[in-house]
Amino acid sequence: MQIVLHIGTDKTGSTSIQNTVFLNRDWLAARSVYVPVTGLGEGNGHSRLFRNFTDEAQRALAREVRLASDRGYRQVLISWEGLASFRFGRRRIRALRAALCGFPIHVVVYLREQAEIIQSGHLQQVKRNRNTLRIRALEQPRTPLERVRAFIALNNPNRNYYRLLRRWQRCAPGSTFAVRIFDRRQLVGGDVVTDFLGALNICLDAGFVQARPNYNESLDVEGALLIESLQQRLEYQADMVTLVDLTQSVINLEGQSTKHFLSESAVASIRRHFRRSNLRLARHFMGCDTSPFEESGNCWRIESLAAIEARAAQLSRKVDALRQIPTLMAEAAGGDIAAMVDLRQGWCGARPWGVWSSGDESRIRFRVYRHRLLQEIGSLRLLVAGRYYGGNRQTHVQINGVDFGDQVLTPGGCELEIPVAALHANEVVEIILRHHQPISPSVLEGGRDIRALAFGLERVGYVLLRKHR
Known part of the structure; x- marks a missing residue:
């Protein structure tokens, strides 16, 4: 039996995969893929299992793994986005390996080009009301402190994919890795769920339940700028969940406007910073000598931030009008x-x-x-x-x-x-x-x-x- 460990990175379809797994748990079981129920959530994989990963949780997981083996399952599937974080450190990786009872581990991970994910990830942090550096300060820092924070954010060590997978390789020796690039041109059928099932050697059939698309919807830059401005005002802070929901609703009805907020020079700087680690990733985990992101497209803004901020003001008026409906x-x-x-x-x-x-x-x-x-x-x-x-x-x-x-x-x-x-x-x-x-x-x-x-x-x-x- 093999353990398939899906290390979900953000904005690479992880939520769609995890919702599909939840909806099709019985369908997967019929195809000899067991999904443990310990800590399993509907839209976040095994989040509840790993957030604390107590001794009791480890024992419960081990019992399920042994049960799956006794019943003749071919694979056990575990998934969580937090496995990609450096906060899930070496000690926890070793504890997980012990809970998996010595069965071989096969890691499946989807990766997105850093200059793209840093921007979409920042928009997601704004949506989640996290205390992040504001977009203008990130793109055009003015003070020494803003410049330091912007440098750290744009060269985030969590985006060093080689270091991420090397850490797992060292803590779980003998593991195999399937590294997939989250680019619809490279995914089977242009769809991450179909591609992921292919990694499990499973084909879709009539019994499969399709999950609704876009589980983890994204703000556009205008929406994020609006949310940032509202977060600064005390009278709105208690109502941010509703305001984010209203903003997302307007965006989805009218269509996304601007996806990127960084300048072309900032994007080029990010790509230079990660070029060496991406080459090491390709050679060590993908068996090739070229960067996995060589065909990355343009992901920078083509107009001034002031023009985008003007559209954010228009969006604000629409959100305020919708807010009149409770x-x-x-x-x-x-x-x-x-x-x-x-x-x-x-x-x-x-x-x-x-x-x-x-x-x-x-x-x-x-x-x-x-x-x-x-x-x-x-x-x-x-x-x-x-x-x-x-x-x-x-x-x-x-x-x-x-x-x-x-x-x-x-x-x-x-x-x-x-x-x-x-x-x-x-x-x-x-x-x-x-x-x-x-x-x-x-x-x-x-x-x-x-x-x-x-x-x-x-x-x-x-x-x-x-x-x-």
Whole structure:
């Protein structure tokens, strides 16, 4: 039996590979590839296994490896992006090797040209709200401290791929290595998942479940510049997750603008810095005498940073407009409803228990977090529940154009499900409630209250449902 160790480097399709492995664990098992469940996550491989890699986790992994061997599996597949970090040091590599019970290790790793990955990786760090050097300071440092930080960032030792693999080779002697370049022109079928399955000697067939593409979406430079500016303002810091989600939503709807922020001279400097280590990588691990990135294309900006910053200002206005539609995490209830969703038409003032409808038609609008839809989600189950007034017992419901007819909207009364594809632009949900017999308390009970009431909204929200339940 062989251990296949996928060392995921960032922005090389690792998330797509790991989601595919999670969705197709049984399919892989039927082809004699065992994926350990210890520490396995949906979109991050064996992250939970390796983050601490305690003695108990090592013993649990060893038990699964022995079980796979006893059952006659051909391969055991383990994957995590953190294995590429120098923080996963020699001691941990040796501990992992011990937990793998002496079985031969085959390392599969995808690599991306350094000048490209340093830029896309920086955009990813901005998206994750990490404390990074700002793009302008990275590209045009002014102070001595900025120049030092920029030099370290642009010549990041973690991008020395030869040192990375040599460390694994020394700590796990006897391991074999399959080094693949993340370039669609060089991948089997132009797709990293197909290429990775080929590395396992597996071909796609009818039973394979395709994962949704673009699990790890990228900001463009304009989006990163906007996020950087928002991160500097105290009033936005508590809301950065939502602001990043809004920005990504606008970018994905309109298309990416600028991918690169470094100048041509900065890119040339990075390539000179890593040229020697890339040649050593090619000779030692790839069996060739030329740099694996000889055919790398242009990855520098073709205009001034000021021009890109002007587009970032335009993007800011679009994000601010979209922000007027609340983004709902899961559910709003009682007196919080009016603040957490957009009661855009046909509602009275909020009460501690919720809000009464007003007139013949009421509308509710909110956004769903885009980043939560990037997992294997197929549909949303909508919750609309409350109380009725007068002789009203049912409500006609329409959600994003899907007509559900008359429904009883009391607690536990109905389930309303729409596919993800039915979401409006920017992941917006719009619920239209049509009331049959609105009536005012002045008519029913006497007094001066002339509001036309029918339905009192007490809870509204949603649950995300997987495609494969």
